[in-house]
Amino acid sequence: MLEVENLNVFRGKLQILWDVSMRIEEGQAVSIIGANGAGKTTLLSTIVGLLKPNSGRILFDGEEISGLAPYKIAEFGISFVPEDRKLFGSLSVQENLILGAYSPRARVKKEESLKMVYELFPVLAERKKQLATTLSGESKECWL
Numbered sequence: 001m002l003e004v005e006n007l008n009v010f011r012g013k014l015q016i017l018w019d020v021s022m023r024i025e026e027g028q029a030v031s032i033i034g035a036n037g038a039g040k041t042t043l044l045s046t047i048v049g050l051l052k053p054n055s056g057r058i059l060f061d062g063e064e065i066s067g068l069a070p071y072k073i074a075e076f077g078i079s080f081v082p083e084d085r086k087l088f089g090s091l092s093v094q095e096n097l098i099l100g101a102y103s104p105r106a107r108v109k110k111e112e113s114l115k116m117v118y119e120l121f122p123v124l125a126e127r128k129k130q131l132a133t134t135l136s137g138e139s140k141e142c143w144l
Contacts, residue, residue, distance in 0.1 A: 001025050002047070002078070007056035009039075009046050016042040020056070044080045049073040075103045089133030093124055096132050 002024045009017040016039045024030050032040050045051045047058055049070035058066040060076050073079075079100075087096050097117055101110040118125035127135070 001061060003059040005057045007046065008054045009042055009051055010054050048078055048080055075105050087132040091132055092129050093132055094128035
């Protein structure tokens with residue numbers, strides 16, 4: 001379960017989130033919607049540890065994770081993909097997916113996770129050896 005309690009987050013001197021609270025139960029699907037500039041990315045960036053809250057708490061399965069380094073939070077299986085969808089363009093589709101299993105916890109379930117992704121997105125299975133930069137919609141930009 002993920003719980004956010006009275007989260008206040010600033011970017012510089014500008015407060016973006018004001019007393020945000022939410023609770024997401026295991027197995028629940030949640031969508032965060034809002035206008036540009038409403039704070040969606042700030043909320044997600046704070047949950048995954050890229051931003052630090054000025055006050056409030058973030059708990060996962062009852063354990064406080066606010067203030068942990070992003071790589072520690074990722075070890076809990078918590079992550080998000082920003083809308084700019086940067087991929088490692090010089091790597092294959094499958095190699096990009098395998099990078100998602102970097103943490104020891106995810107590495108154990110790598111094959112199971114790949115199977116699930118390919119079942120959900122069969123076109124990725126068909127293109128698993130294709131360079132990510134050649135996918136439709138990819139910006140040709142890659143991270144090195």
